[in-house]
Amino acid sequence: MFDQVEAFCRPASVPEALRLLQRGKGQARIVAGGTDVVIAGGGSIRVLIDITRAGLNYIRRRPAGLAIGSTTTLSELEDSDVVRKAAGGILVRAAAACGSVANRNLATVGGNLANGSPAADMATPLLVLDAQTVVAGRFGRRRLPLAEYLAGATENRWGKSILVELIVPAPPGGKRCGWSFQKLGRTAADISIVNVAAGLQIDAKSRVKWARLALGAAAPTAIRVPSCEQRMVGRILDAGLIAEVAEEVSRAAQPVSDVRASADYRRQMSLVLAARALKECAAQAGVAI
Amino acid sequence: MNTRTVVGQNLRKVDGNKLVTGGAAFTDDIHIPGMLYGKILPSPYAHARIRRIDTTKARALQGVHAVLTYRDVPRVPHTTAGQAWPEPSPYDTYLLDSKVRFVGDRVAAVAAETRAIAERAIKLIEVDYEVLPAVLDIEQAMAPGAPVIHDEPDSTRIFDRERNIAGYILREIGSVDKGFREADCIIEREFRTHRQQHAMLEPHVTICWIDPDGRLVIRSSTQVPYHCRRQVAMILQLPVSRVHVIKPRIGGGFGGKQEMLLEDICGALTLAARRPVKIEYTREEEFYMARSRHPQVLRMKIGAKRDGTIVASQLTVLATTGAYGSHSTTVQGNTGSKVLPLYRTGNMRFECHVVYTNAPVAGAFRGYGCPQGFFAQETLVDEIAAELGIDPLEFHRRNVIRLGDIDRLSAQLGEGKEGLPRVIRSCGLPECMERAAKAIGWSQKRAVSRNGHSARPRGVGMACTMQGSGIAGVDWASAFLKMNEDGSFYLQVGASDVGAGADTVLSQIAAQTLGVTLDKIVITSGDTDITPFDVGAYASSTTIISGGAVKKAAEKVRAQVLQLAAKLLDVAVENLDCGNNEIFSLTEPRRSVAISDLAMHAMYKEKVQIMDGASHFNTDSPPPFCATFAEVEVDTETGQVDVLHLATAVDPGTAINPMQAEGQVEGAVTQGLGYALTEELVLDSEGRPVNPNFLDYKIFSAKDMPKLTTILVQTDEPLGPFGAKSISEVPINGPAPAIANAIFHAVGVRIRKLPIRPEEVLRELRSADAQQAEEVLAR
């Protein structure tokens, strides 16, 4: 119940939104799609700051890569040609796995990350794509690697700032690349039990040139597994390597037990999904496993 | 007219238009000036005494108009179960009590001007609890030293309160000991089933007000308006005639609304505040403060001869009813009486203990004890068939009950008292089996051994099930019809359309009998001031019992119509018939009168209101039969089970509206799929619900569905109107065992615990692999 709310503001700019946030002294809350804020309940919130009209809804090509405004909805990501074409479309696959059509028409990519859920489906492929976050606060604007932003979100470090943009650098391209997003849930539309995103680039001899692997819902935040990525570079992409890497992914997991799955099962499924993700990447890159 | 122009036709639902246009049809779709919001303060503990309760601060909050604790209301022991009087459930519940027995139990209630104020008010109620040890484990509840949940002296009909046994059943026909001695093969296994929640889309909601005559009006989403009226009158100490219950459109019930759940507390708040009050459960409250399916531990033993003939079957059940005994013996009674007699052995034994635990209360839920029992029986039968090397389909053919058989176990297990033996007067089960088997591709798919040949092996499995149609000698209904001057009829029935289409089906029965088109019937249902009595929508009784009353009433009215037509047309009554809105002579068809003309004549010339009513009950409960076949694909790396195809063939007698009947099958099997695979209300070690929302309690969505094949095998049941039996419950019983059996066919693993979780399948697969590996090494 949001019966204590005294003001609903719709700032037209980020600086204005930040001013309202400062003045709110801890009783102001930023809202975009509402899919997390509304469910969390009103408690003592006195001011709601709707940032969906603050100019943060865009998908632009920049020299540094793709710039995605934080209030871009998951549906808008799904509909964007340029996002669909990037990295085998794994961002769109992840977006499509988040709730229903109606949820995605409201839910924003920024909200998905800011909520600090270990199972945030957008985080995993964004980690694989080396995404950076742009955070606006009293200090001005700062760029943070996504992993740092996610860690801060789980610790509620960003209460006085606003996530305004994601920058997704251009990933490796060409036909020797492969991308995958895998998710396991109890039903088709479920919070992830485990999810995995992967990207690979191989050379003409099937040796791995570039590798990214991220695991979601199996640790306090989605995590990249750099030890696996390093293990792969320079090696021939074959069933043996995939099995080795998948095994290592499951060791990197720090899963918990909840109503969806036990920690043990999550650990086992990290291995299974990692293997499937890598096999899919291999197939796209032209290597039959 | 013998041709079925209305009954048996796929006509549009009579209430369909308002449902597709968002018409204000449901309980909450109304603005009542001055209405207050009621809210219940739930217990945070699974078992506690209220040592002190102080409502001063809550009462002082601006906008609060009533606060009730156990001190403010009468103490009247009762059951909340919506059953015919005298209800065969313990009288162990109180409007408000000084003891709480599960997390979510009522502590107090408030009525306030807004929902927000009500929510704040309950937080201001100060309660000192003496926390008591709680028992959540079924087996421990009966053990010596377990905390006694119902130690209050004024509760009655509890079998053994010291041992927390709400009810006990023991029945035997023939001699199972003798039967087992004759068996060539005996298998005994234990099965476990879990807590499933109805999750109907419309939560429980009740609005009460006092009308200008000072009567208490209850507008509620209920399957049982008449039982509600009786129970609320008793609890609030009002005469029945001073209580008026109105049932609007209901957004699903499935047994969860076969309960007097909110009407008493809402009525009490209304009387205290002297203003209208609404209580509407949130989805979270719905999960653990409403009702759910009884969890059971089932031990089943079946003996068969080498040729597959079952010679003895024995089922021992330990069930929990949660903290209160609503439907406790009757649900479990069904687990025996509707399940074992599917097979023709003369030696059956059923024993059951139903215990209290400090858990959310179990109650009626579609299938009513049968899903649990059939999961055990049909899985065990599949195992015996495999052991004997007999195809399961053939095993069923040899053993299932047949036309003309008499089911004597039912006689022993009526609703709380000696029932009546069941005679099978219609049985389409053989055809159900053949057609569903064909739809799934049984013979081709069973012939291929699929174990372990691929990463995603497939398998097929089957189950046969039955149910009842109304409770013999207990369920009864009545109907009233009166004619209007345009030849239309107002049909008044106490029956409760929960969304399954009762209003439409009953209108079709009336129209067919009266010889008019469906649009000539205007139906009012479930209003205790206007409609005559009906026990309500449960036990698959509406089509057969309420429909039976409608048919009787319509026949009486038809007789009056023909009498008048005979006079008008100067034709003997025996030579008249009616159909298509007219009455005509059989010998000279051009001698006819339109029903609208006859109506005007009756009203203004004869000065007679053509009207009549009838009551009806049956002394038997003819079973609908169902054959369920499932094809699954098992992902051996994740343990996930994907159901590819579910073929369900049902014998419902005659389907009054086949399209609606199919819809009932499809909805029932979907709940059965959830029961089998994804749904479970989980409690933590303190008895608190862990997943009381749709995010964490997963029901099937449109993307999760397998291919569904629905087959209606129509038979002609002498006890039902136009040959009808029932259809709404039986299909829910088949999916769990059919899927478990299909999994066994696919990967050789038997799961005997519901829901079938991927982790369990994976664990079983890995231990089966490990066992195989060991055997290989040992050689």
Add this chain to the structure above:
Amino acid sequence: MKTMELRLTVNGNPQVWDIAPGDLLLDVLRREGYFGVKRGCETGECGACTVLVDGKAINSCLMFAAQAEGREVVTIEGIAQDGRLDPLQEAFLDHGAVQCGFCTGGMIVGAKALLDRHPHPTEDQVREALSGHLCRCTGYKKPVEAVLAAAGRKEAAR
């Protein structure tokens, strides 16, 4: 209690309503008499509260009413035009896709949004669109058939 003014269009009609700043769109719509918009879960899971906002299906239980400022909202009450049922509504009735009807309003609104964008959807697309509409009565089979049939009907009407 603080109030603010909300200006929006509902089913083609401009409205000016007094709302509390923290009001949710679902609560405001029902308060203003749009009873066809249902309260099923209040967490955006069941879809019974679905309305169109500027043509997009959204869960009105998750949107603050103030966020609908200046927008065009369509509820189930606005689907039939001039008293004539939409082909979707006709199809739902003809195919037995309506049982208790509680999820029906949201489902039809969601399906309308689908057909407005994809006049010839595949069965998979229909199931995707309907996956946010939980139904406990139908098993989804007849609703899916009804949406596909309505798509065909629209084609025939053209």
